[in-house]
Amino acid sequence: MTMYNESSATIPSLIAGTNYSFIIIPIDTIGREGPPSSLIQYIWNVPAQVVNISWDQISSDSMTIWWNINEDTTSHYPPVHYIVSVHNITINTTDTNVTINGLYPNNEYTVYIKPVNAIGEGPLINITVNITERKTTSTNVDLHDVSVTEERSSDAITTSGNNRLMTTSVSLTIFVSVTSSSVEPSTTPSSSGSMNSSLLFSIFGSIGAILITCIIAIIVILVCIMYKRKHKSKYEYIVHISCIINIL
Incomplete structure (x- = not known):
């Protein structure tokens, strides 16, 4: 039994993992004892190992990992913070999740998680993860959403005379751009319209010939x-x- 004149006491030299019981008895100035308090049990222990670990790769060089606290507080004191380490990276966090950056794709990593409280470090747990290279997803462009622009960089010229033929080549540059609206289909003139135009040209040609003859x-x-x-x-x-x- 230890006597204290204060309303609080510090008990040193406790052993981790040991179950301690405390009773508080008040004593007056003449040494008479009052009724004792109820039994107080305290477990002096490090935090328990974390549980329910899961992870998700969020990019080619980073991942997020989650875990839960072991709810068995009857034999372990809750953790204050966690130490997460992988490769040459160490992170201290008070949350039950952490994002790890600076990883290399196409590699396997072992992630270690250790709970810590005022008493000390709890048991270590690890999980193995595989980091893969995230490929860029290609987007298929609908032909109806593509506009084509033709830029003529030179003209084609064909000249004949004195048994000589001179031809200048044509070079074309095609620019393709995606537009937000669909390209409306162009209307092709019907063959009947072309025949009517040819007939009109023939009539006007005949009338002109008659006038010239007159x-x-x-x-x-x-x-x-x-x-x-x-x-x-x-x-x-x-x-x-x-x-x-x-x-x-």
Whole structure:
């Protein structure tokens, strides 16, 4: 039994893992003892090993690891913090999870977790993890979302003359860019529209030829009239017209 004159006491030299029981008895100034307190049991021990460890790789060089506290507080004092170590990395944390950076892909690592309290370090536990290289996911681009821009860097020129043929080559640069909206399909003119256009060109060409012929005929008549006025005979006039018509 130890006597204390204060309302608190420090008990040294306790042994880890030992179960201690305490009773507090008040004593007055003349040495009379009062009723004792209820039995106080205290386990002087390091924290228990952590449980339920899980992990997840979040990038090619980092991972996050989680664990839970052992709820058996009847034989162990709860941890105050944790020491997490892997390779040459050591992290002290008060949380039950930690993110570890600076790892190398395509390697296997052993992660150690140790709980710590005021008494000392608890039992160590480890888990083996595999860090893989995360590949960039390629995105397939829909053809309807692609616009193509043609940049002509030079023109094509073909020249013929005097039995010579000169050709300048054409180089094209194609730029492909993805747009947020779909490219509307272009409308191709129908074959009937092309036939109608060709028919119109033929009609206008025929009318033009007729007009040119009429103009030439009028000019010929005027020339003949003028020629007649120059005292040509009627026979020569008719022969001249016939020659002109044959030429046409």
